[in-house]
Amino acid sequence: MFNNSFNLGVSISALLVCIVNLIYTFIERRTDKTQNRIFISMICILIVNSISGMITGIYGDNPGESGYIYQVFQVSKYAYFVTHTALCPLFFYYVCCLSFVSNKMKSMKAKLIFMPFFITEILAVTNPLTHYVWSYKDGEGFHREWGEFLIYIAALIYYILSFVILGRTWKVISGKRKAALVFFFALVGVGVFLQLIKKDFKVEVLAEAVGFTGVLIAVENEDDRIDFGMGFYNRAALRLDIGSCLRNRRDLHIIIMYIHNYDLIDRIVGDEDTNIIADILSDYLKSITKRYNIYVPDKDKIVMTFYSDVYSDADRIAERIAERFDETWIYKDYTVQFNVSVILADLPDQITSTSELFYMIENPVPADNEKKVLKGEDLQFIMRRRAVESALSRGFTENSYEVYYQPTYHINRRLHGAEALIRMHDGQLGNLYPDEFIPVAEQCGLIDDIDDFVLEEVCRFVSTGIPQKCGIDNINVNLSVIQCMRPHFVERINEIVERYNVEKSFINFEITETIAANDYEILSGTIQRLKEEGFLFSMDDYGTGYSNVSAIFSLNLDVIKIDKSLLWGAEKSELGMVILENTIRMICQMKKKILVEGVETLEQIRLLEKLGVDFLQGYYFSKPIPKDDFIKHIEKASAAVR
Known part of the structure; x- marks a missing residue:
């Protein structure tokens, strides 16, 4: 029904879409987060799959039994199955990263989730010896074997698991991300279904490529999460990310910095082209932790997150930050002295909701407190403020x-x-x-x-x-x-x-x-x-x-x-x-x-x-x-x- 020229065109289209997505990702420099690297890996897999589809579109499924073309065909099919088998498990892990549950993948129970992937990947890798996934029979050309159906079943498992993870964190995912992920699921589902019922209608890779374009636009593109003046994540991003961590019981150390004399410094050294945090503090902040762990909810407040399973010395980090702000900073021809208070709090032990975090952020901290870092019992002033709020309400x-x-x-x-x-x-x-x-x-x-x-x-x-x-x-x-x-x-x-x-x-x-x-x-x-x-x-x-x-x-x-x-x-x-x-x-x-x-x-x-x-x-x-x-x-x- 569908000739090789049609399938060749579909594969070329998928390849072009993937290349554009890959180039755009590198232009935007969104390559430092784990989810970014997984996304790039999935795009590379689709590029390999598209090239394999182009070879099939050129030579068909029966290119003969010997010669150069036969060898190219064999290699392309092998590359397709080895890489495509990993696509759905990778997407599942991508969703886990988005939902802040990737740390749970380290437990033995969680590792069992990847057993279907390990089994099907072994089938794909060893296919030249076993021919359990696909074979090339005399006079019949390419032929699907029972192993391919196992790969589809495993893919369906990860497809469903991804949906389950998203369902658990649905309330703390932004509307734009929800729409993009639903679009991806729907489009990929349609593409896979069509290719299953019509073997010569090879649109699965194109559907996946277009679906990932939606993911790129709405998820990988973080324009709505970044304060471009500061260069760090904004208030909305902090609310969503902390909500996801709480929803998935992800332990965090949170360091909050209050710059008490921000307006004064801004008047002295600032102009319309100057941003104090971006121009003076940016490099220092990124030397402490990754860019994507830094948030600026207000112009004079900085929030840094440290995952408990990665950072065990949050106390020492907070002390070093306080000590650095006791020193002066050189900016252009100015010597700048910041007046900064530092708070260290743990999630979920001391912060049990996003409203509590923002209450802590917005709560004025005494600028003349003697301690360099406020933590534990030092945070009682917040409880006092809450009590005052209650008194005002009933006054x-x-x-x-x-x-x-x-x-x-x-x-x-x-x-x-x-x-x-x-x-x-x-x-x-x-x-x-x-x-x-x-x-x-x-x-x-x-x-x-x-x-x-x-x-x-x-x-x-x-x-x-x-x-x-x-x-x-x-x-x-x-x-x-x-x-x-x-x-x-x-x-x-x-x-x-x-x-x-x-x-x-x-x-x-x-x-x-x-x-x-x-x-x-x-x-x-x-x-x-x-x-x-x-x-x-x-x-x-x-x-x-x-x-x-x-x-x-x-x-x-x-x-x-x-x-x-x-x-x-x-x-x-x-x-x-x-x-x-x-x-x-x-x-x-x-x-x-x-x-x-x-x-x-x-x-x-x-x-x-x-x-x-x-x-x-x-x-x-x-x-x-x-x-x-x-x-x-x-x-x-x-x-x-x-």
Whole structure:
């Protein structure tokens, strides 16, 4: 039905497809992983099979019984069966590598899985002596023997086993890989079936070649897994790979590196063509482990995986990494010093899910911890953070939140206003302070609710008329940049304040210098809209960030709050005094009101009087106190004035 010319064309097509796949694989330089090498081996097998098919297409299955052509025919058939017998077992092992179960192939039980391959391969290799797989009979040409059917049965076994392995890890395989592997299984199945029922319809190798093209495009091509700016695997790849390891109970040592000063280094040495990890750290990281064991889930975090059955000295590796980061790095004309924390954790002993791993990655690590490597009991801070998250979640239902007030005074020590500060009293953890729970609230998405709670409590208090009666000019409410970026933020603020019929000029929103430095363009529009409504704005903690001064003062702020560190520094050194004096002089020249935080002594007040500031805040007057105590405080201060 199908002549030799047709089969020759099919074989040439298969050969061309395989050669293109092989060339593309080397161009992309995807040759270092075990799965890459197996893929290349399978493509080479198909190239041999295609050449064998071409010889059959040229000379047919009955080229005579002697001479050069006969010898070529015999060699080509021998090469075909010896190599093709290994194709399905190799594909099975390829799937095992993709699914992170290849390490299990080392056990005695797993080795039994390859017995069908060993048996059929021996049949193929010894066929010139036994003729159990195929034979060449007088007058009949090429003839299949019972051994070939054993080869097909063995291939079917590995075909099914591959499906079983994929089924077990189906949930942790990307959609693109799923589609490619299903395409391969379907196409190869059709090709084998057609060639079995129509012996002269030799399309099996072409079907396999085209199927492997799909695998090349979707599996071997890892564009969706690689961060090209970094040159390493990305967040999605880490999630899938760790999920596969957990699914198949693959033990791992995981080293996480947190670069605390990434942004600072990037500002100093970086430009649009520079990537710190790729340009400075890449060679060092690849000297520790293979490229495919390195992940960059965030720009300032690096994750390295070490299989327990391969690496037994993960502790020492982590220590060496920490020691190297204690030293400086030379990049172009710069000497770079990284501030890095290193965590070592084991999977599945300490990390039992991908969510736990990413929780650990995203969890802020103290930049000033004394230990070079955090491991074992050192990771208790993560448990503490989880406990804080739980406390935040139940805080509103258990009435754990409370607003404290710290009064502010005019320079003449007359009552001016107050700053509203959130506090938390959890039934299980006790008293929690903003420095601990606010960063957690920002990350877990509860900061909006907390900010709204503070504003509502302040408005409820102001609506009683007590602050106005005691001479309070306004109350400061801290504003998070996350809240500012919320849709309809201005409308929400107006709705809360107007609900309590509070004069908008009585609310003074505070933003931090760091926030303004990073997002002042976004904030500028929000601030302008709220100021048009009548609200006031202050810059909090001025002097602690790295902001652009002109950018800060373009925000049309009413008050600049100088951080306590500048005041305390002025008492300690002449340089500190120069910094404080010049800071105050500059703000005065820009015609902004000045409030100084951290006032604790009468001497500090006298110094600030000379320097010409407007308002004071600190423990000299009062620490932050609950509302009832604050009412007593301002009533007493008001009575003293009268």
